[in-house]
Amino acid sequence: MIMVQGEVGGKIYTEPFSKGVLSRSLTMAEMGPNKAYAFASCIHQKLKDQNIQLITIDNLVKMIVKDLEDEDPVMAEKYIAWRNIRACQDPLIILIGGSSGVGTSSIAFEIANRLGIKNMISTDMIREVMRKIVSKELSPVIHESSFTAYEGLRVPPPPEFDEILAGFKDHVDTVSVGIEAVIERALKEGISIVVEGVHLVPGFINEDLVNKNNIVSFTLTLSDEEIHKGRFYSRCRQMWSRRPLQRYLDNFFAIRKILKYFESQSKKHSVPLIENIDVLTTIDFIIKNITENYGGIVNAKKINSERLDDK
Numbered sequence: 213m214i215m216v217q218g219e220v221g222g223k224i225y226t227e228p229f230s231k232g233v234l235s236r237s238l239t240m241a242e243m244g245p246n247k248a249y250a251f252a253s254c255i256h257q258k259l260k261d262q263n264i265q266l267i268t269i270d271n272l273v274k275m276i277v278k279d280l281e282d283e284d285p286v287m288a289e290k291y292i293a294w295r296n297i298r299a300c301q302d303p304l305i306i307l308i309g310g311s312s313g314v315g316t317s318s319i320a321f322e323i324a325n326r327l328g329i330k331n332m333i334s335t336d337m338i339r340e341v342m343r344k345i346v347s348k349e350l351s352p353v354i355h356e357s358s359f360t361a362y363e364g365l366r367v368p369p370p371p372e373f374d375e376i377l378a379g380f381k382d383h384v385d386t387v388s389v390g391i392e393a394v395i396e397r398a399l400k401e402g403i404s405i406v407v408e409g410v411h412l413v414p415g416f417i418n419e420d421l422v423n424k425n426n427i428v429s430f431t432l433t434l435s436d437e438e439i440h441k442g443r444f445y446s447r448c449r450q451m452w453s454r455r456p457l458q459r460y461l462d463n464f465f466a467i468r469k470i471l472k473y474f475e476s477q478s479k480k481h482s483v484p485l486i487e488n489i490d491v492l493t494t495i496d497f498i499i500k501n502i503t504e505n506y507g508g509i510v511n512a513k514k515i516n517s518e519r520l521d522d523k
């Protein structure tokens with residue numbers, strides 16, 4: 213049996229080489245499952261041919277990267293990026309915001325999966341908890357949807373203010389308190405988490421928090437109105453969806469206005485704005501951005517120089 217030797221918190225451990233474990237990490241770097249299993253089998257065979265009975269994780273990774281580079285350099289880059297992000301010591305907090313229907317929950321799920329992050333929460337859930345604590349009488353706004361929040365405003369905004377956006381800002385401002393609590397708790401416990409939803413508007417979360425370099429924010433958008441509308445149709449076709457299509461279509465004007473507000477806030481606060489047309493392109497952009505801005509470059513340089521040393 214071939215054993216793999218790793219290190220966790222200064223302690224050495226060994227475990228049997230598993231084609232399943234290796235192919236799973238390759239699929240997280242976006243390799244198709246069949247190809248990943250075939251690749252893992254080749255690595256297994258190579259270890260057997262070389263009569264290797266014990267290999268360190270570092271040497272195994274070098275072998276994988278070298279073979280990947282020969283076979284598929286883009287995949288090699290993705291695999292390195294994925295490992296770099298996972299290798300970081302600090303917890304990673306990923307915030308993905310966007311107007312209703314642009315795809316924040318779908319993308320958050322994919323990102324969490326790709327990075328092996330086990331915690332994910334939607335701001336709708338945070339709002340739901342807050343609704344139980346704060347009565348409708350005390351805060352009618354959070355008992356509304358983001359796009360109907362203006363109907364809950366106790367005092368209508370002055371005529372020069374946009375009513376839809378005034379309601380939305382009030383709504384977001386309140387839910388942001390709950391979001392900050394989740395982020396603070398994740399930092400305290402040292403756990404990585406993906407938070408997603410319509411309440412993650414750049415400029416609303418406490419600056420001391422969002423300026424930490426292990427907290428990364430993204431905004432999803434869809435310039436094309438028809439594609440955006442189509443997302444509500446596709447969502448209501450999913451069996452588990454309990455959200456009535458008509459409600460979102462009736463409020464589409466307000467949802468689009470909020471989307472434009474997201475775009476301007478993202479530009480103002482330098483938060484990457486992503487056209488979420490194609491899932492894989494969106495995911496690649498997010499992973500690349502995190503790798504470059506979250507210490508990944510340092511690790512990438514390390515792996516690259518290790519490879520050069522080997523040659």
Ligand SMILES: Nc1ncnc2c1ncn2[C@@H]1O[C@H](COP(=O)(O)OP(=O)(O)OP(=O)(O)O)[C@@H](O)[C@H]1O
Nearest residue numbers: 312313314315316317318443446447488489490491
């Ligand atoms: N990049 C994409 N390409 C195609 N379909 C997508 C993409 N992203 C999301 N979708 C689909 O669009 C629909 C809406 O996506 P999702 O529920 O993730 O939106 P959301 O932003 O979380 O909305 P809400 O904030 O209202 O919950 C879903 O059916 C989802 O499968």
Ligand SMILES: O=C(O)[C@@H](CO)OP(=O)(O)O
Nearest residue numbers: 312336357358359410455
């Ligand atoms: O408030 C909103 O815009 C949406 C976000 O998902 O929530 P709900 O569908 O519950 O109104």
